[in-house]
Amino acid sequence: MVVSGLADGLRNVFNKITRAPIMSEQLRETSLKELQRTLIMSDVDVKLVMEFTNGIRERLKTERLSKGLSNKEFFIKIVYEELVALMGKEHQPEIKSQRILMVGTYGHGKTSTTAKLAKFYTKRGLKTVMITTDTWRPAAYEQLRQLGEKIGVNVYGEPESKDAMKILKNGLKKYGDTDVIIVDSAGRDSLNDELITEIKALHKELKPDQSYLILGADMGQTASKQAEEFNSAIGLTGIIVTRMDSSAKGGGALSACAKAGVPVTFLGIGEKLEDLDIYDPQRYVSRLLGYGDLPALMEKVKEVAEEENLNPEELLEGEFTLKKFYKQMEATKKMGSFSKILEQLGVGNQVKKEDIAQSEEKMKTFKYMMDSMTEKELEDPDLIDKKRVARIAKGSGCTPAEVRELLKQFKLTKKVFKKFKGKKRMPRNLQRMMGKMGMGGMGA
Numbered sequence: 452m453v454v455s456g457l458a459d460g461l462r463n464v465f466n467k468i469t470r471a472p473i474m475s476e477q478l479r480e481t482s483l484k485e486l487q488r489t490l491i492m493s494d495v496d497v498k499l500v501m502e503f504t505n506g507i508r509e510r511l512k513t514e515r516l517s518k519g520l521s522n523k524e525f526f527i528k529i530v531y532e533e534l535v536a537l538m539g540k541e542h543q544p545e546i547k548s549q550r551i552l553m554v555g556t557y558g559h560g561k562t563s564t565t566a567k568l569a570k571f572y573t574k575r576g577l578k579t580v581m582i583t584t585d586t587w588r589p590a591a592y593e594q595l596r597q598l599g600e601k602i603g604v605n606v607y608g609e610p611e612s613k614d615a616m617k618i619l620k621n622g623l624k625k626y627g628d629t630d631v632i633i634v635d636s637a638g639r640d641s642l643n644d645e646l647i648t649e650i651k652a653l654h655k656e657l658k659p660d661q662s663y664l665i666l667g668a669d670m671g672q673t674a675s676k677q678a679e680e681f682n683s684a685i686g687l688t689g690i691i692v693t694r695m696d697s698s699a700k701g702g703g704a705l706s707a708c709a710k711a712g713v714p715v716t717f718l719g720i721g722e723k724l725e726d727l728d729i730y731d732p733q734r735y736v737s738r739l740l741g742y743g744d745l746p747a748l749m750e751k752v753k754e755v756a757e758e759e760n761l762n763p764e765e766l767l768e769g770e771f772t773l774k775k776f777y778k779q780m781e782a783t784k785k786m787g788s789f790s791k792i793l794e795q796l797g798v799g800n801q802v803k804k805e806d807i808a809q810s811e812e813k814m815k816t817f818k819y820m821m822d823s824m825t826e827k828e829l830e831d832p833d834l835i836d837k838k839r840v841a842r843i844a845k846g847s848g849c850t851p852a853e854v855r856e857l858l859k860q861f862k863l864t865k866k867v868f869k870k871f872k873g874k875k876r877m878p879r880n881l882q883r884m885m886g887k888m889g890m891g892g893m894g895a
């Protein structure tokens with residue numbers, strides 16, 4: 452997908468946030484202003500842009516900071532989610548027999564997209580035929596015939612005929628029982644009464660399962676007007692936005708379609724027949740931001756935050772034992788992978804890879820040692836004298852020095868926890884602090 456002004460603008464905003472020491476109110480406001488400017492420049496409707504930033508402000512006010520996320524990360528998460536929402540919903544094409552009517556004005560890629568879709572369904576094992584009812588363009592039939600030849604798909608047309616309805620009827624007579632029937636209709640320079648009458652008649656005859664409007668990304672926000680007009684004429688089931696690879700107004704077109712209430716189903720992303728993407732706003736936004744698999748990463752962030760499920764209050768209850776110490780370390784380890792994810796996003800603290808590897812190694816040996824301890828020792832490590840250290844070392848295949856290190860780490864951590872004990876409310880960032888503490892202590 453083309454790196455448009457939208458992509459550059461968004462990346463700039465995110466980079467500024469990443470580089471800033473903290474997420475100040477000022478940074479938040481300048482970021483929101485920058486986002487507005489960038490979206491408007493990409494031809495997103497001003498009203499939509501205002502709703503977008505107001506939505507972000509509202510969420511920042513009302514939503515609790517997610518577990519384990521810093522203010523910066525939280526901000527970026529919300530901006531990302533709102534951008535995705537602005538661009539509409541994900542499409543899941545049904546891979547089954549169906550009739551598709553392609554409509555639109557001239558030159559937006561109706562004919563090429565007809566062939567792209569034919570290739571799409573053929574590849575998925577469905578027998579497909581293309582029928583062209585374009586009696587307006589002299590070479591319409593020839594264009595489709597050549598495309599059909601390339602992908603081995605039958606094409607029906609009557610190059611000499613001027614009667615679109617008749618062509619459709621004949622085509623259906625011949626190919627009516629084909630799994631997927633795609634009808635490429637004629638366009639006009641603009642949507643006029645004549646075109647509406649024609650596509651209404653074709654629509655009535657074909658009874659399509661899908662009626663797709665083909666729009667070039669260069670339409671930007673004016674896409675919504677055409678979407679509304681075609682929609683009220685024949686009831687669209689979807690829009691295919693083409694030339695996403697060569698227009699900076701793609702964001703405007705996509706948000707306009709979402710606003711018009713007609714789902715975007717596919718994207719044309721090039722001139723070749725395989726240049727067709729199933730529409731997925733998450734993927735689109737991720738690409739804009741330059742994060743290849745941001746949705747996957749966000750999913751991981753969520754998972755880690757949930758899995759972590761570490762309740763600091765619970766850790767503080769009663770005596771701080773080795774078991775609790777281990778639980779805290781495990782959380783720390785997850786924090787490690789969490790930091791790694793955020794680092795990939797470009798927003799996390801820089802955690803050195805060696806630190807993570809080292810701490811994971813340590814976690815393993817700590818675990819072996821703890822497995823060699825008795826329940827009593829785990830509950831009350833003060834019991835562990837020199838003799839017991841030797842026994843634990845032998846049992847776990849570690850050195851006595853390593854066992855002593857574990858006990859030392861434990862005592863240090865216990866001390867910190869004692870400080871918090873009795874305090875009703877934990878500092879919000881205790882988990883992060885514990886994470887850092889654990890990482891630092893173990894990695895050093």
Ligand SMILES: Nc1nc2c(ncn2[C@@H]2O[C@H](COP(=O)(O)OP(=O)(O)O)[C@@H](O)[C@H]2O)c(=O)[nH]1
Pocket residue numbers: 555556557558559560561562563564638665693694695696697718719720721722726
């Ligand atoms: N770069 C790019 N060009 C496209 C895309 N879709 C169609 N085109 C080009 O747009 C031009 C018009 O396409 P065509 O299918 O004939 O449009 P129609 O008049 O709506 O049938 C052709 O040169 C296509 O190769 C796309 O997604 N990306």
Ligand SMILES: [Mg+2]
Pocket residue numbers: 561562563585591
């Ligand atoms: Mg055409």
